[in-house]
Amino acid sequence: MLTLLHFELVSKFLTSLDDDVSGYTKSIKRDWPTLAHPHQSHFLVMSDTARTSLLHSSEDKYGLRINEVSRHHDFVRALEEVRRDKSKRTKLPWQSHAMSSFDEKERWIFGGKMQKLWPYGKYTDTDSPVIIMYPDLFATIGHESQNDANIESESPRWKQVMESKSLGRVAATLPLAKAMGAIITPHLHNGVTHILCDLKRHKMLSWSSMNPLSLFSDAESGSRLHERLISLEEAATVDCTNDVMLVSPDWLEEKWTCHSADTTKYKI
Helix, strand or coil: CCHHHHHHHHHHHHHHHHHCCCCCCCCHHHHCHHHHCCCHHHCCCCCHHHHHHHHHHCECCCCCECCCCCCHHHHHHHHHHHHHHHHHHHCCCHHHHHHHHCCHHHHHHHCCCCCCCCCCCCCCCCCCCCCEEEECCECCCCCCCHHHHHCCCCCHHHHHECCCCCCCHHHHHHHHHHHCCCEECCCCCCCCCEEECCECCCCEEECCCCCCHHHECCHHHHHHHHHHHHHHHHHCCHHHCCCCEEECHHHHHHHHHHHHHHHHCCCC
16 A cells, blocks of 8 residues: 555655765665655555544645645645545536526426436426435435435435345446436435335336335335335325335336337437
């Protein structure tokens, strides 16, 4: 992990030897111990503890050295860290940008022929004001309130996807759902309109508290979904009862491939 430090340390040491006119034997440990002090830029991977130690002693959060004159490549590297940090904080789905920055009558410009789940375009297949989809990938259900879920700009729950489902069909079709215009949330909250999950003998159906758990391919996961949906139903007022649709990866793929065929059949 410290290959960059080793290279820079030897380079500085040789330069120091050239600048020193005295004849006795020199060593890094005895004569230039500060050369061996690592900086953030020397690490390919750094623990939080090590990063905190550097922040408190010699560097700012972008890797610029506090008590030294920064060299050109240090400053360039720090600017790149600023860019990455800003990108992390502003990286939002295109749907979120459209909802926050455009009036409803202007949102049609985001709806192309393949955005079948984006309700603001002429090619939409849905009557819902907006599709908010929860993928069945987590061992826990997350926030029950949409307001609580929306506070998180980048939810840490995406790092908690179950290993057994990370390579499954739900995870594989999630990018497709995003591309088609659905807003994806890692929380099964009271604003969710669709749940993407593995179903038996169904591609899509409206959830009901009377539905048997046997319709889910994963009974344990289906039980968690069922309990949360019952809780949301019991907490809902008459004015905010929404039908939640259970949809399968097959349903998503069918929507995509069917419309894709329609748009290409006249091409030569």
